[in-house]
Amino acid sequence: MALQSTVVGSYPKPPEEGGSFALRKTLQAWQRGEVGEAELAGARRDLAREIIAEQEAAGIDLVTDGHVWWDDILTPFAGNMAGFEIGGLLRWFDNNVYYRRPVCVDEIEWRGPSSIEAWRFAQSVAGGPVKAVIPGPVTFARLSVDEHYGDHGRFVEAIASVLAQEAFELEAAGARFIQIDEPALLGAPEDLELAKRAIGQASGQLEAATTILCTYFGDAKRLGAELFELPVDSFGLDFVAGPDNRELIASLPAGLGLQAGVVDARNTRLETTDEVAATIDDLASGVGADNLTVSPSAGLEFLPRDKAKAKLERLAQAAARVQG
Amino acid sequence: MTPVDLPGPGLWTTSVGSLPKPDYISSGRSRRARGEIDKAELVELERRATREWIEFQDSIGTDVLVDGEQYRGDMVAFFAEALPGLELGGLVRSYGIRYYRKPIATGAVGRDDAVTVEWWQYAQSLTNKPVKGMLTGPYTICDWSFNEHYASRRDFVLDLAKVIRDEALELERAGCRFIQIDEPAASTRMDELDLVIEGMEVVTEPLGAHTITHICYGDFHRAYPKMLDIPVDQIDLEFANSDFSLLDDFAANPFTKYIGLGISDAHSHDVEPVEGLAHGIRRSLEYLLPERTFVDPDCGLKTRSVDEAKGKLSNIAKAVEIVRGEL
Ligand SMILES: [Zn+2]
Numbered sequence: 001m002a003l004q005s006t007v008v009g010s011y012p013k014p015p016e017e018g019g020s021f022a023l024r025k026t027l028q029a030w031q032r033g034e035v036g037e038a039e040l041a042g043a044r045r046d047l048a049r050e051i052i053a054e055q056e057a058a059g060i061d062l063v064t065d066g067h068v069w070w071d072d073i074l075t076p077f078a079g080n081m082a083g084f085e086i087g088g089l090l091r092w093f094d095n096n097v098y099y100r101r102p103v104c105v106d107e108i109e110w111r112g113p114s115s116i117e118a119w120r121f122a123q124s125v126a127g128g129p130v131k132a133v134i135p136g137p138v139t140f141a142r143l144s145v146d147e148h149y150g151d152h153g154r155f156v157e158a159i160a161s162v163l164a165q166e167a168f169e170l171e172a173a174g175a176r177f178i179q180i181d182e183p184a185l186l187g188a189p190e191d192l193e194l195a196k197r198a199i200g201q202a203s204g205q206l207e208a209a210t211t212i213l214c215t216y217f218g219d220a221k222r223l224g225a226e227l228f229e230l231p232v233d234s235f236g237l238d239f240v241a242g243p244d245n246r247e248l249i250a251s252l253p254a255g256l257g258l259q260a261g262v263v264d265a266r267n268t269r270l271e272t273t274d275e276v277a278a279t280i281d282d283l284a285s286g287v288g289a290d291n292l293t294v295s296p297s298a299g300l301e302f303l304p305r306d307k308a309k310a311k312l313e314r315l316a317q318a319a320a321r322v323q324g
Numbered sequence: 325m326t327p328v329d330l331p332g333p334g335l336w337t338t339s340v341g342s343l344p345k346p347d348y349i350s351s352g353r354s355r356r357a358r359g360e361i362d363k364a365e366l367v368e369l370e371r372r373a374t375r376e377w378i379e380f381q382d383s384i385g386t387d388v389l390v391d392g393e394q395y396r397g398d399m400v401a402f403f404a405e406a407l408p409g410l411e412l413g414g415l416v417r418s419y420g421i422r423y424y425r426k427p428i429a430t431g432a433v434g435r436d437d438a439v440t441v442e443w444w445q446y447a448q449s450l451t452n453k454p455v456k457g458m459l460t461g462p463y464t465i466c467d468w469s470f471n472e473h474y475a476s477r478r479d480f481v482l483d484l485a486k487v488i489r490d491e492a493l494e495l496e497r498a499g500c501r502f503i504q505i506d507e508p509a510a511s512t513r514m515d516e517l518d519l520v521i522e523g524m525e526v527v528t529e530p531l532g533a534h535t536i537t538h539i540c541y542g543d544f545h546r547a548y549p550k551m552l553d554i555p556v557d558q559i560d561l562e563f564a565n566s567d568f569s570l571l572d573d574f575a576a577n578p579f580t581k582y583i584g585l586g587i588s589d590a591h592s593h594d595v596e597p598v599e600g601l602a603h604g605i606r607r608s609l610e611y612l613l614p615e616r617t618f619v620d621p622d623c624g625l626k627t628r629s630v631d632e633a634k635g636k637l638s639n640i641a642k643a644v645e646i647v648r649g650e651l
Contacts, residue, residue, distance in 0.1 A: 014415040014423060027421050071420050088591065089419060091542070094512045096426075096468045098419040268413060268428050268470040304414025304426075 003280070003289040004061045005319045006259065007312070008214060008236065009073070009133045009181070010299030011051045011066030016306045023047045023068070044068050048118070049125045054309060056127055059316030062177060064131050065122035067299065069115075071100070073135045073181060074143060078102030081162050082109035087145065093183060093217050095266070095302060102144040108158040113169045120173055132175040134166055136182035136213070137198040138191045143184060153194055160198035167202040171209045178202075179212040179236065186215050186242075189222045192230075200231045212236055212259055216298040219244040225251035233257055239279065240264045240297035249286055258287045261297035263315050268307045276318035284322055294319050326534045326557050328582065329501075330454075334615035335605070335648050336387035337641055338584065340538055340560060341458050341506065342399075342624030343377050343392035344633050370395040371446065378450040380634060384641040388502055388618065389455045391447035393626070398424050399460045399506065400468045402439075407487060409433035413470060427469040429480060435487040438494050445498055454502050457495035461507035461537065462488050462523040463516070468509060481519055485526035496533050504536040505556070511542020517550055525555050536560055536584060540623050544570055549577040560584025562622035565591070568604060574611040583612055586622035587643070588636045593628070595635035601643035606650075614651055619644050 014021050026043035029035045051066035070076050072092065078084040087101040115134065122130045137160035141152065149155040167178050180202065185195055203211045211232040219242025220227050227248075228235065234257030237245040252258060262279045263271050284292050294315060300308040330336055352369040355361045377392035396402040404410040404427030412425040440457060448455045462484035466477055474480040492503050505527055510520045528535045538560040539551065548570065551559065563570060563586050587604040588596055605619060619640055625633040 012415075013417065017414060021415075024421050024423070031421075091512065096509070097417065100419075267472070269472040301417055304416060306414060 003284065003319055003323045004293040005059065005316050006062035006131060006293050006295045007055060007060060007064055008216060008261065008265065008295050008297075008299050009064050009067055009179070010070075010301035011055070011064070011068075012301055012303060012305040012308050013047060013066070013068065014305055016309075045121055048122055052122060052126050052130070055312060058309060058312035059320065060312055062129060062131050062293070063122075063126055064133060065118050067133070067301070069118040073099070073133070074102055074140060075100050077114045077135060077140070077163070077166070078144070080111055080114040082111050083107050083148065083158075084144075090143075095217075097302065099143070102140075104144055104146045104148045104155065106148055108162060110162045110165045114166060116169055116173050119170060119175060123174065129176050131177040131179055131212075132170045133179045133181060133214075134163055134170075136180045136185065136195070137163055137201075138188060138195045139182050139184035142188060142191075152191075156191070156194050156198050157201075160201045164202040164205065167209075167211075168205055171206050176209055177212065178206070178209045179214050180232070181214050181216075183214075183216050183218075185223065186218045186220055187222070189224075192223060192226055196230055203231045210234060210257075212257070214259065216241070216261060216265075218242050220248055221245075224248070228253055228256060234259055234293070236295070237261065238297045239283070241266075246282075246286075249283070252287055252291075255291075257291050257293060258283070259293045259295055262294050263296050263311045265296040265298040265300050265308075265311070266302045268303060270307070270310055271314060273314045273317045273321070276314055277321045280318055280322045289323065326532060328534050330387055332387075333648065333651050334613070334617060335644055335651070336618050337384075337644050338386065338388040338456070338618045338620045339381070339390045339392075339637065340584070340586070340590070340620055340622070340624045341390055341393060341456075341504065342396070342626035343390065343394070344626055344628050344630045345394055346373050346376070346630055349373055349394060367395070374443070374447055375450055378447055378455075381637070382451055382453065384638050385645075386637070386641065387453060389447070389451055389453055390458065391443055391455060393458065393624070395443060399508075400427060400465050401425060403460050403465060404469065406437075406439040407433055407435055409473070409483075410465075410469065427465075429469055429471045429473045431473055433480075433483045433487055435490055439491055441491075441494050441498050444495055444500055448499065455500075456536070457492065457500040457503040457533075459488050459491055459495075459503065459505045459527075461505045461510070461520075462527065463520045464507050464509040467512065477516070478519055478522075481523045482526065485523040489527045489530065492527060492531055492533075496531060501533050502536065503531060503533045504538060504560070506538045507554075508538065508540045510537070510539045510551070510554070511544060511547045514543070514546050517547060517553075521553050521555065528555050534558065534582075536582075538584065538623075545573060548573045552580055556581070558582035558584055558618065560586065560618070560620065562586040562590070563604065563608065564589040564596075565622050568607055571608060571611050579612060582616045582618065584618045584620055585612070586620055588621040588640055590621050590623035590625055591627065593632055595632060595639060598639045598642045598646070601639055602646045605643060605647045609647070614648075
């Protein structure tokens with residue numbers, strides 16, 4: 001397969017300057033009880049359709065639903081599992097962005113799919129495959145409070161079994177690319193063994209889907225080459241916040257994929273196409289263009305809409321140029 | 325170190341900074357956005373709200389007052405709008421349906437006119453008690469902005485530090501004796517605490533006023549005791565929100581500065597009862613000196629309702645009164 005381009009997940013929801021922010025208006029009306037669930041769902045679908053078209057027009061091969069249904073990556077899953085309550089707002093890593101901390105108060109159980117409906121809709125309006133994104137079990141556990149299990153390993157495994165079920169259902173629904181986000185693993189090398197078992201629960205039962213273990217906001221130096229023993233098909237690494245990842249990929253085993261974050265998803269400065277092409281060229285010479293997918297360094301929701309769009313256009317142009 | 329010159333045995337009351345805006349401010353802002361009132365009419369509403377908050381703080385016997393920031397939206401955007409080199413960018417999400425215009429450094433940051441002095445002078449003219457000057461720290465402005473100009477975060481922080489220093493000096497010349505330089509972002513990245521310190525050195529070095537910084541939302545246990553190296557006289561911290569767990573750190577490494585002791589949860593709707601607040605102060609005084617302690621809420625109260633904020637501040641004042649009687 002040739003060099004591909006993708007996004008990491010989230011996409012800015014506000015319109016470009018001067019546009020009407022329909023989803024926010026509908027959400028406010030919904031909170032006041034002026035519109036019902038159906039209208040809210042319609043507003044989300046409209047925005048998802050628009051965002052998918054925007055990614056495709058920019059030239060991105062593998063798109064996502066932009067996380068249009070989500071406020072953060074944990075709440076939609078925690079809110080749908082037995083055993084969790086949703087807690088207060090906390091800072092999302094080192095960003096001026098927040099997430100709600102899940103609090104585990106009882107035995108965790110699967111209660112049905114959390115992300116399938118959104119994925120199905122996105123796939124129905126996209127021209128190519130839509131990547132599904134789920135949180136990884138280690139990140140999920142580390143960003144939650146455990147008031148029930150009292151043992152980190154058991155807590156991670158309980159979360160992993162529900163997320164494995166989600167991945168299974170996503171594949172059954174037709175998802176061909178399933179990304180598992182594990183940013184917290186970068187700072188928790190002691191969880192690597194646990195992560196191998198926990199992620200294996202999900203990937204072990206998948207047959208056709210390509211799995212991507214995605215990290216961002218830093219380098220994987222502390223995990224070292226052992227990262228690549230995690231049972232997935234491809235690894236997402238952030239080369240903007242983690243320039244040292246450049247050395248690490250020398251140990252990427254043959255046959256495994258690299259999803260490389262090469263444009264800064266957290267700063268508005270626009271990289272030139274030349275600049276991006278040079279980075280991609282360098283990575284392609286290391287791992288081979290056929291094993292390489294390029295992306296922004298993280299979800300694009302840290303940026304205003306116009307900047308996110310411009311960055312994707314340049315990313316796709318640079319990838320096309322390297323592909324030649 | 326600039327000691328405080330206030331009457332009494334210590335255990336003074338204050339606020340962190342922001343206070344809720346009454347409904348007439350939000351409706352005034354919408355009317356201004358629709359062009360129904362002019363700038364001067366909106367400012368008049370902001371002055372009225374400032375006056376009401378000063379009167380309220382005086383009525384409950386607050387020792388060091390704040391102006392309540394009725395004229396500010398966001399603590400970073402307020403400075404970004406006023407400083408050359410910074411501009412407001414497009415909308416970025418903070419959480420849920422809350423979005424803000426994140427500033428962008430597009431050139432070297434400078435300063436034309438005073439940003440906060442006029443409001444400080446107005447608030448101070450309404451009371452005999454000292455009113456704090458309120459600035460956002462260079463590290464936090466850098467951390468909460470995009471950077472399209474500077475080669476490094478350090479360059480960005482140090483330029484901002486000179487600008488904030490000049491603003492602080494101008495407040496001081498106007499007569500301000502308590503200057504707070506907020507660094508809520510300071511506990512986000514442990515590996516940059518040295519940069520927080522370096523920036524703050526530039527700001528506070530020439531100042532004779534009592535200097536304060538407020539830090540929140542972070543991993544205090546890792547930042548302590550290193551945070552004591554931040555060159556200010558007082559550090560204001562949240563205790564209610566973390567069930568006073570920092571006191572364990574103080575047991576191991578004594579707190580060496582003046583402290584702003586946050587004893588009421590700024591993000592909860594509950595108005596905590598007086599006795600519970602007094603208990604929090606007593607627990608803390610096992611590790612802290614009353615003559616080095618200011619008592620306040622955990623954080624700015626702008627997200628509370630006016631009644632909740634008044635209830636919290638009144639109960640803090642009553643709790644302090646009780647514990648002062650026991651000294
Ligand atoms: Zn605060």
